[in-house]
Amino acid sequence: MSIAWYLAVSAIxxxxxxxxxxARRNPLVILLCLExxxxxxxxxxxxxxxxxxxxxxxxxxxxxxxxxxxxxCIGLGMIVAIHRRRLPIDVDELRxxxx
Amino acid sequence: MSATTFAWLALAMPLAGxxxxxxxxxxxxxxxxxxxxxxxxxxxxxxxxGALLELQDRAPAHRALTSSLWSYAxxxxxxxxxxxxxxxxxxxxxxxxSGVSAxxxxxxxxxxxxxxxxxxxxxxLNFFVFSMLLxxxxxxxxxxxxxxxxxxxxxxxxxxxxxxxxxxxRAGIKAFVINVVGDVGLVLGTYFIFKHTHALDLxxxxxxxxxxxxxxxxxxxxxxxxxxxLLVGAFAKxxxxxxxxxxxxxxxxxTPVSAxxxxxxxxxxxxxLIARMHPLFERAPTAQDVGAVIGAATLLVAGTVGxxxxxxxxxxxxxxxxxxxxxxxxxxxxxxxxxxxHLMTHAFFKALLFMAAGSLIGAMAGxxxxxxxxxxxxxxxxxxxxxxxxxxxxxxVPPFSGFFSKDEILLxxxxxxxxxxxxxxxxxxxxxxxxxxxxxMVFRAFHGAPVAEARELERxxxxxxxVPRNPATGEPEDTDVGFPGPHHAIxxxxxxxxxxxxxxxxxxxxxxxxxxPHVDFVIDDFLRPSFGDSSLYATHGRDWLxxxxxxxxxxxxxxxxxxxxxxxxxxxxxxARVRARARPLYELFVHAWxxxxxxxxxxxxxxxxxxxxxxxxxxxxxxxxxxxxxTTTLIRAGSAAVRAAQSGFVRYYAALLVLGVTGVGFYxxxxx
Numbered sequence: 001m002s003i004a005w006y007l008a009v010s011a012i013x014x015x016x017x018x019x020x021x022x023a024r025r026n027p028l029v030i031l032l033c034l035e036x037x038x039x040x041x042x043x044x045x046x047x048x049x050x051x052x053x054x055x056x057x058x059x060x061x062x063x064x065x066x067x068x069x070x071x072x073c074i075g076l077g078m079i080v081a082i083h084r085r086r087l088p089i090d091v092d093e094l095r096x097x098x099x
Numbered sequence: 100m101s102a103t104t105f106a107w108l109a110l111a112m113p114l115a116g117x118x119x120x121x122x123x124x125x126x127x128x129x130x131x132x133x134x135x136x137x138x139x140x141x142x143x144x145x146x147x148x149g150a151l152l153e154l155q156d157r158a159p160a161h162r163a164l165t166s167s168l169w170s171y172a173x174x175x176x177x178x179x180x181x182x183x184x185x186x187x188x189x190x191x192x193x194x195x196x197s198g199v200s201a202x203x204x205x206x207x208x209x210x211x212x213x214x215x216x217x218x219x220x221x222x223x224l225n226f227f228v229f230s231m232l233l234x235x236x237x238x239x240x241x242x243x244x245x246x247x248x249x250x251x252x253x254x255x256x257x258x259x260x261x262x263x264x265x266x267x268x269r270a271g272i273k274a275f276v277i278n279v280v281g282d283v284g285l286v287l288g289t290y291f292i293f294k295h296t297h298a299l300d301l302x303x304x305x306x307x308x309x310x311x312x313x314x315x316x317x318x319x320x321x322x323x324x325x326x327x328x329l330l331v332g333a334f335a336k337x338x339x340x341x342x343x344x345x346x347x348x349x350x351x352x353x354t355p356v357s358a359x360x361x362x363x364x365x366x367x368x369x370x371x372l373i374a375r376m377h378p379l380f381e382r383a384p385t386a387q388d389v390g391a392v393i394g395a396a397t398l399l400v401a402g403t404v405g406x407x408x409x410x411x412x413x414x415x416x417x418x419x420x421x422x423x424x425x426x427x428x429x430x431x432x433x434x435x436x437x438x439x440x441h442l443m444t445h446a447f448f449k450a451l452l453f454m455a456a457g458s459l460i461g462a463m464a465g466x467x468x469x470x471x472x473x474x475x476x477x478x479x480x481x482x483x484x485x486x487x488x489x490x491x492x493x494x495x496v497p498p499f500s501g502f503f504s505k506d507e508i509l510l511x512x513x514x515x516x517x518x519x520x521x522x523x524x525x526x527x528x529x530x531x532x533x534x535x536x537x538x539x540m541v542f543r544a545f546h547g548a549p550v551a552e553a554r555e556l557e558r559x560x561x562x563x564x565x566v567p568r569n570p571a572t573g574e575p576e577d578t579d580v581g582f583p584g585p586h587h588a589i590x591x592x593x594x595x596x597x598x599x600x601x602x603x604x605x606x607x608x609x610x611x612x613x614x615x616p617h618v619d620f621v622i623d624d625f626l627r628p629s630f631g632d633s634s635l636y637a638t639h640g641r642d643w644l645x646x647x648x649x650x651x652x653x654x655x656x657x658x659x660x661x662x663x664x665x666x667x668x669x670x671x672x673x674x675a676r677v678r679a680r681a682r683p684l685y686e687l688f689v690h691a692w693x694x695x696x697x698x699x700x701x702x703x704x705x706x707x708x709x710x711x712x713x714x715x716x717x718x719x720x721x722x723x724x725x726x727x728x729x730t731t732t733l734i735r736a737g738s739a740a741v742r743a744a745q746s747g748f749v750r751y752y753a754a755l756l757v758l759g760v761t762g763v764g765f766y767x768x769x770x771x
Contacts, residue, residue, distance in 0.1 A: 021757075023750075
């Protein structure tokens, strides 16, 4: 199968994720969409890895997953903290850090 | 041990004392700080004696030793080492400085007893002695400048010792500023000399100068400029016109400090400098003449001002200026041995006078005005005797030491002939004035009807002020740290003070015997190796001049005392009559010839006006408005633009990010 298919799927997944991050306001969903973007990138990495017969890309994919896990931990923790303080679960409302 | 080792030891002792006292001031009970301070200086004096003995063991031609501790900066063209020069001149200064300092430390043990800054005082005093020894031992210009600046700093610290007295801090600043003017002179002078001799080392410089480093000889402009600039340094340190105004104000410091720094040692540094640099000065007769004329002018001006002042310490300060005028004049006309001899005898009798004045001020509970004093003869017999001995030596009455040393200077001045006769006349005129103002102090403070303080003391009760006051302004003070302590010491009740004064009195009486014309020439012979290359050294000849000088000195000294006796004892009202008759002259003298006002008008006020003008125009318009204001406006506008992008919307940031990455991606796509 041509690499183009894999890349097409990867691009679609990445774009969906990006659209989700930009368009949605619920932090939980934004987090999920971020995961989608990361996984889109992972898919591309693994596809290229297979194409060149080189393991580096796969290792990088594993690293990305680790980073994603860390990020989810922190992100979820923050969402829980926001919820506990009864703040709105909406990123547009949480904009105290504006310049 | 060699002489240089002893000299290094003499340097190390006061430095060690400074450090011990400065670091351990909390854990030094009672008078221990004073005894440590005194002990180190006594040890330094012992080391100086060792250096003297070692030096005398050597042949006269080999009595100049150098020793360097380490190389400070040795590169092409510059050879700066931490080195000392031990020769008869520096050993002479070493002995005078450490000897007189030891006695003044001893005096201070009692005198400063109740002061809350006791350890600080001795630490500063030790630091001063270290600096002064560094100055006189320095083997190159660099170390000389370091010592020169250090004594200025020590003088500042000690003048402002009572740092909560605004008058004292102001006097300290004034002294420091004027001393720095001198430092600048010294540094620039060194530059002019170094430019030609290419040697920082003193002996190397002199060798180069005698080998013809200065093209054109005595007409060489750089040599004259260098020597005159060295003179500026000497004038500032030695309080000569026009850089003398700090010395009377320096009397704000504790009295032993006035005795040590502002009479016996530091202010004579200029005399030492000129004597030390004599190979250069003798090649620049113009500079020598400047020194001689300024010295003579100072001795006369200071003598007249001494007649009119009422603060006893200020009178002695003007007298110091006047006596240093003699010394500067002496070493400038080639009377090196005589000038240094006078330096030594003056150190003895002037320190003694200050110590006696300190005891007197103690009996007056801090009051320093002669107008409030009187009749202390019976209440303070020991102080009276000391003051009298010091006064007789200062007035130049035989056989006291001042008689021999002063007349020796004037003798050599007369020998030079020509216009130097004018200096000779001025010198003897000054001698008359000296006797008058000295005995004015004696008669006003010790004779006449006893004041209340003296009567109390005769009954055994030293006077204590209800509220301690600043003697200059009358402001009330307390006795905590930063002000004088609660108790005032008088010599009659403090053994260390008596011991120090007695030893100095012996020196004031007997030191003249070191050099009596036609009898012995101890000082002349001792210093000869240092001045071996001098063409002016010790040119005694005409006996009629000698006889004339000695008899003139005796006659004028006694006449001055007689005038003072007539004016202030026999006819107590006559001083006021004279004052009324010669009003403008009195005003001139009491305002010290308006030098302070002159300096204020010529230098201080124009400088302040220029500063104010610069502040109002350049500072405010250019610096504040254009440079600083322009920069802040720019940064503020830039950050406002950037701030607008920081909306706080996470999604907006994400979109920007995605757009940016996409843009970069497209760019590369289009490029490939």
